[in-house]
Amino acid sequence: MAADQGQKAIAIKRGSGDIATIMVGVNDQRIYRASVVKRGYYIAFLLRLILDSTATVRKTGRSTAIAKYGTWSNTAVNNFGVTTTLKSAKATATVSGTAVYIGSIIQNHPAAKGVAQVRIDGVLKGTISSDGTGDGGMTTANGLAYGPAAFRFGGLSPGNHKVELTVTSANGQNFRLDYIAGNANQTGVKTFVSNVIRMNAYGYAKFGGSDSSVAAFNADIATLIDTLSDDGLDAFLVNNWAAINPATHLLPDGVHPNPAGHSKIYTVFRSAILAQL
Template structure:
């Protein structure tokens, strides 16, 4: 039986409802798929992205992602921290939708200078040397660079990015603006995108520009060409009640700001022809009738609503 690969938090876990009432169970049963879930209560995008690094998905699988309700309340209105959220969410999406990549430890990435293996995964490399370089050739109209953001004074490494000899920007491993998650993770797998390229092969060169002693971490370099990922369905964030916001943090206005960023992210990755789709669970979700008394977690009616929205989006694209 084909699988449905799920990333999420306590909503996907189904806190406060029975296993049979969870949207995850309803969705899997309706689509005749088995559940592969890494969801955990309290998790944020960084936690889930870290858990999905080496997840292998069969070509017949689909992926669902519903993570952000904890990011919104923990990261608050900080534009820097919201940027962390999108970088982590982008990585989580790309690990499902764009798994073909040149990993840092592979010979497909040419290295100049001193690089070490990253300790928290099996694909990445780290350098503290200014001027160190990593180069790879990828294909498509967009380039993705996977890295790790860390909240540590010595993890502020920055690399200049050149594509076909032209400087297009930088990638940083700096998470010192407060990227720590609710569940205590002080680092997370992130990804950055550089688009607008002509379709074809592209030479990507990263040169560390930060001072020696600062860690720059590289997991992979990839492009949107030749990808073999699974169709990936990404939910936006549902609202809480006034009581729920007062209890755990956040606001309707902040949820809307995060959802606008999610919509932009998914639209951009969809334009890269990756098979990534936005699931608008925010629309039509009524906190007054779809949440438990805690004002945070969906009740059975809320899970039924989420299931129905996910199911409609999935059936429209498979």
């Protein structure tokens, strides 16, 4: 699932000329199904996966580039994030671009419902939350109860912007901050993101999910890629949904691609990559 892969991807170092491919969502849609809340978690996890490839210039929580007020401590699951349980704690940084990205962690835990208001140039733009307990929780099929996530605030004028996060949740609730970034001057790699392939009737009946759930996930993925492309990031949609026929391209479990299915996925990714080189 996207949260599982996001935690693994944090450690990946990418160099100039590398290409990233991302294909997650089959397990997310069969576990989260029709839940709008959980699909929201998935998109936050997927956004983080994409940004960790395409938007690598950021100001991290532990760096002096983010000014912190109140009590903050180091996050346990990575070497750059911070967390606070103090209402009114603040973090500020100046970044450049027409969009701001905030990296955080969503966790399914009663003490991880921290919420922060986001102001950009003094204007309240919304809130972000570390709360992953909604609608039964974001815990993955592998049992991971947290995941690296990201949130976007767009529609800004070009140039520098002061970003201020103010914790508004009650004392004792964890709010987690990994980084603050803008979309300008990013040096990440070209990233190719597959939409979700369908399972067949046997797979849906045995493992969960549905064609309608896949369609809802794919609509959100397409919107996300369009948004990031408009931001100027090198993120590209790969339409494996159209290439995989559930009747002929899956193993007997009705979920995983068979050799013919893998060949189709290879061809679709390769064509999308070559079109951008």
